Amino acid sequence: MHGRILIVGGGIMGVSIAQKCAPRTRESLVLIEKKHLGAGSSGRSGAILRAHYRDAVVARMAHESLREYSSFAARTGLPLGFQRTGVITLAGPKQPEWCQRVRENVAMMQGLGIRVELVDAARMRALVPGSVIAEGSVGSWEPDGGFVDPNQTLASFAQQATELGAELRMGVELLELCMENGRVSGARTSAGELVAEQIVVVAGPWTRALLARHGLDFPLKVVRPENHYLGVPEMGLDPSGAARGAHPVLIDLELGSYARCDPANARTRIGRIDYDDDHEILDPDALDEHVSPELVRWGRAALSGRIPAYASRADAGSLAAWYTLTPDAQALIGPVPGIAGLFIVSGFSGHGFKLGPAVGEGVAQMLFGEKVTALDPAFFAPDRFQGGEGWGGRFGL
Numbered sequence: 391m392h393g394r395i396l397i398v399g400g401g402i403m404g405v406s407i408a409q410k411c412a413p414r415t416r417e418s419l420v421l422i423e424k425k426h427l428g429a430g431s432s433g434r435s436g437a438i439l440r441a442h443y444r445d446a447v448v449a450r451m452a453h454e455s456l457r458e459y460s461s462f463a464a465r466t467g468l469p470l471g472f473q474r475t476g477v478i479t480l481a482g483p484k485q486p487e488w489c490q491r492v493r494e495n496v497a498m499m500q501g502l503g504i505r506v507e508l509v510d511a512a513r514m515r516a517l518v519p520g521s522v523i524a525e526g527s528v529g530s531w532e533p534d535g536g537f538v539d540p541n542q543t544l545a546s547f548a549q550q551a552t553e554l555g556a557e558l559r560m561g562v563e564l565l566e567l568c569m570e571n572g573r574v575s576g577a578r579t580s581a582g583e584l585v586a587e588q589i590v591v592v593a594g595p596w597t598r599a600l601l602a603r604h605g606l607d608f609p610l611k612v613v614r615p616e617n618h619y620l621g622v623p624e625m626g627l628d629p630s631g632a633a634r635g636a637h638p639v640l641i642d643l644e645l646g647s648y649a650r651c652d653p654a655n656a657r658t659r660i661g662r663i664d665y666d667d668d669h670e671i672l673d674p675d676a677l678d679e680h681v682s683p684e685l686v687r688w689g690r691a692a693l694s695g696r697i698p699a700y701a702s703r704a705d706a707g708s709l710a711a712w713y714t715l716t717p718d719a720q721a722l723i724g725p726v727p728g729i730a731g732l733f734i735v736s737g738f739s740g741h742g743f744k745l746g747p748a749v750g751e752g753v754a755q756m757l758f759g760e761k762v763t764a765l766d767p768a769f770f771a772p773d774r775f776q777g778g779e780g781w782g783g784r785f786g787l
């Protein structure tokens with residue numbers, strides 16, 4: 391098999407890159423995935439779409455990606471399960487630094503032309519009926535935000551990439567990269583040898599170990615977040631009944647939580663926005679699926695404290711997954727220094743789904759030698775760390 395470009399990994403980044411590369415080439419473009427689409431972080435993602443970030447370069451990418459996500463179904467006829475619930479990012483009155491950060495982020499986003507509003511406690515209470523939000527809280531309101539169904543999105547992006555000429559091969563594992571004279575020449579896979587001039591390793595939590603086999607060490611750490619679900623309360627927002635119970639996504643800097651209300655599936659997901667309590671995973675294949683009672687208790691208490699109607703709702707499941715972290719909570723995207731033709735795209739630190747289309751476009755621009763406009767290569771440079779940095783960040787907020 392011959393592939394001018396080989397993409398390793400069938401998560402949101404892999405399918406986005408395939409989709410953006412396919413129209414640019416008549417030569418072969420192959421994506422291999424060792425299990426199935428969404429077998430990594432992407433399939434378990436909250437897939438919340440917001441543009442609220444601290445860094446303008448990321449906010450712009452999130453904004454461009456949101457535009458693509460929200461118009462994709464109309465453009466292609468393929469569904470993503472997009473729900474425009476709006477997104478509130480909230481800081482509490484006892485968090486002056488976070489309140490200031492929210493104000494600054496909103497000003498920056500408005501400067502980029504993003505539809506976002508600085509909102510006070512009363513306005514947030516009106517946007518989330520029945521919520522308990524203290525006077526002095528500060529929030530941002532993104533009316534265009536929401537979330538997609540991650541697995542439907544992967545399937546639709548994959549279908550579009552295939553229709554545009556990419557070959558997506560499921561159940562094919564990359565075993566080893568082949569290199570000659572300082573550049574990639576192909577790969578040894580579970581389905582045989584593959585010849586390739588450019589290889590993009592977009593293997594999520596498996597990326598670090600995969601590249602380490604070749605003596606390549608990147609500052610990536612895999613941790614295990616847990617999420618819990620509660621039934622959606624009837625909040626009577628929509629008299630037609632269509633969206634009964636829907637409330638905006640809440641990114642809650644005060645409680646350290648996020649909540650994604652999904653009335654279509656009758657449940658709301660809650661998770662932490664800090665990584666500190668998440669346990670490091672040394673072997674991503676050995677993920678412990680058991681969710682701790684502490685997380686379940688914390689999730690119920692946090693959400694019911696903010697929106698008391700949740701107190702009477704039943705538990706509706708939980709999940710464990712993987713985040714792939716970098717020291718500054720921003721991804722590594724770009725060429726691997728010293729090995730021509732090899733690219734790394736990993737380390738999205740729990741907030742990458744929303745950036746998929748922009749990352750796909752930016753990586754396609756890199757691979758085809760175009761001016762890179764869809765992302766800032768210096769900001770995401772894989773060799774930007776000196777070593778010795780700590781691990782932190784709250785989803786780039």
Ligand SMILES: Cc1cc2nc3c(=O)[nH]c(=O)nc-3n(C[C@H](O)[C@H](O)[C@H](O)COP(=O)(O)OP(=O)(O)OC[C@H]3O[C@@H](n4cnc5c(N)ncnc54)[C@H](O)[C@@H]3O)c2cc1C
Binds near residue numbers: 434736742
């Ligand atoms: C619980 C949870 C909630 C999240 N919520 C949000 C959110 O609300 N909004 C947001 O923007 N982001 C969110 N994220 C983050 C986001 O989902 C990730 O940043 C994103 O999915 C990463 O995608 P990826 O394609 O880089 O990696 P992955 O989705 O992990 O894909 C990597 C793929 O590579 C495959 N692979 C690995 N090794 C090999 C090999 N040797 N050969 C072939 N294939 C291989 C794997 O099977 C896997 O399918 C969340 C993540 C989690 C876990």
